[in-house]
Amino acid sequence: MMSPFDLNRQNGKLESKIVVALERISEAFRVLLWDESKKNGLSPIQIQILIFLLFHTNEKCKVSYLANEFNMTKATVSDSVKLLLxxxxxxxxxxxxxTRSYTIALTEEGKFTAENSANFAISIEKPLNSLSEEQNEAIFSGLMKIIDGLNKAGVITIQRMCFSCMHYQNSNGQHYCKLLQSKLATTDLRIDCPEHQ
Ligand code: SF4
Structure with missing residues (x-):
């Protein structure tokens, strides 16, 4: 059986263990986001929308863009947007x-809620602070490759990361950004770049 959850396979294969570990971390996200939503009387996607609006420029703040961002249907996002309105x-x-379209923005009250909720995942960042720089760099590099692979396989949509950007170049393993006209070390690679094209 080709399942990473099959213990016989998992215990002999590091890649399967990593998949299961990622599932645990995604579970932590789900639990933390759910707690934050309950605290505010909102749904998880509504909290995610508020946080997205807080940190992204106006042209991205549209129902269709949000639907792609969160891999949901436009109808689902529309319902959440109506409730937030x-x-x-x-x-x-x-x-x-x-003229047929509109963007959405936070009100003062929405900004207050978004700012208070934006650190819901901070307890996932905390254990990373105790790792060495090399360990964090290796984790980041591996995760970027996994996300890029999932994006290319069509599992997840929009990724505003270097590997999917028209400004990105890789020559002999060296990362380069044509827009910034600068070499990028692994730690300089961006996962959510405002200049991504
Ligand atoms: S830094 Fe931004 S603009 Fe440059 S390659 Fe990465 S995503 Fe693209």
Whole structure:
């Protein structure tokens, strides 16, 4: 059987153990996000939308973009957006580039909630602080490759990371950004770049 959850296979294969470890971490995200949602009387996706709006530029703050970002249908995101509008946490803004469309932005109250909720995953960052720089670099490099692979396989959609950017170049293993006109060390690679194209 080709399952990473099959203990016979898992205990003899590091890659399977890593898959199971990632599942545990995704479970931690789910639990932490759920706790944060309950605290605010919102759903997990509504909290994710508020945090996304807090840190991303206006042209990305559209229902269709959010649906891609969170790998959900437009109808599901629309429902959450309606509820956030009704609660006065977000507001609609006309899109000057497209009169049939609109972007959304946080209200003052929405900004307050988003800022308070934005560190919900900080307890996942804490154990990483006790690792060496080399260990963190190896983890980051491996995760970037996994995310890139999942993106190319069509499992997850938008990734604003260097490996999927038109400005990215790799010659003989050296990362380079044509926009920044600069070599990038592994730790300089971006996972959510505002300049990603
Ligand atoms: S730093 Fe940003 S602009 Fe440059 S290659 Fe990476 S994602 Fe693209």
């Amino acid at each position: 009704n609660k006065g946490l977000i507001k609609k803004m006309d899109d000057p580039a497209d």
